[in-house]
Amino acid sequence: MTPCAHLIDDDDAIRDSLAWLLESCGVACRSYPSAEDFLAEWLPSCTGCILLDIRMGGMSGPELFDVLCERGCRMPVIFLTGHGDVPMAVAALKKGAFDFVEKPFNDNELVDRVVEALKLDANQRLAAADADSLSARLGSLTTREREVMELVLAGKLNKLIADELQISMRTVEVHRANLFDKMGVRTAVELAQLLAGKR
């Protein structure tokens, strides 16, 4: 799934004109005539952004959006709508939609928003990759190593840690060295920064 704009609209003409517009600006596109068609092809590894019509036969845009959110889809979603509906727009944005634009839209502005959405997605993906690598490293820790890590992050000295865990200082040192190794850090400070905010 190469990064692209996923166009979901049951109106062939709109899909085609959108695809033409975006591709003429260098944005790759894929078209889907219904929410169900998109869901059938969607994978968590999908990259890019989504242009989603509100009113469609079968599953509606907001319904698809909810499903995708549940399934962990992080692609930015730009809603497209024919008739203004403030509560719907407000609900969509509060749920995390990237944008909500009314038809007819200004071509240049829409392209700009799509480009921004693609950029956001790329950044989110980088951040997610970091987070994944981090939790993978955390997952590789043994129980003891995790316990020691907690206490290290609490700023406690090895002697105190040994005391609290009822083990010898030497053992703490071993665990400490092993977990530093697994987490890819060289000092407790680096570890603290690596886990800043998380956990």
Add this chain to the structure above:
Amino acid sequence: MTPCAHLIDDDDAIRDSLAWLLESCGVACRSYPSAEDFLAEWLPSCTGCILLDIRMGGMSGPELFDVLCERGCRMPVIFLTGHGDVPMAVAALKKGAFDFVEKPFNDNELVDRVVEALKLDANQRLAAADADSLSARLGSLTTREREVMELVLAGKLNKLIADELQISMRTVEVHRANLFDKMGVRTAVELAQLLAGKR
């Protein structure tokens, strides 16, 4: 300025009925017949949330919102509007408005949103107080102490720091102890966590 909902609307009847509704639910209110009246009384120390009408004589709701944002007002803003306008709602929410509701609104839902907004404001205020205390402590550091702190946070050993700053290890130790003291931490790990994300 005790925590309260600030009602800004040029329609006396709406202000009064809103005030009655909210106060009957235990939410203190203050009313302002225009954006200008509110601005005249507003101070950065104001607490609570804002219920803001879109269309008003003089400065409009969105205009006031922009001004408040510039001046660093962090109170959550709930926009109230008579006629649906999707682009305006989208713009307001993207700029950070707390909510955007159409009249006529559901009384209970609005009260709920106001209560949530007040809660958010209280939390933001706590966070801001922490941030202020932190930057106050950072500000009390001398130039050298700040330099040493940077390198400590980079996970460097005193020996290396002494080398980079071209001073003796003993001096580094002194600065380190002093800055730990000023920042109110006992270890480098605590310092790293205190500054997690910031700076």
Add this chain to the structure above:
DNA sequence: GCGAAAATTGTGGAAATCCGCAATGGGCCG
């Protein structure tokens, strides 16, 4: 029950940290 991984502990020495005591020099303010 066997073998691998995890948890545990010891010894001992090099290196680093932590701290109190003591002191010098520069810059700024009243």
Add this chain to the structure above:
DNA sequence: CGGCCCATTGCGGATTTCCACAATTTTCGC
């Protein structure tokens, strides 16, 4: 000019960390 704050440095000892070498016990799945 004297006092105060900041930056600087040295000495020395108590404490801690870091590691290599070496080894025992526990746990857990096949």
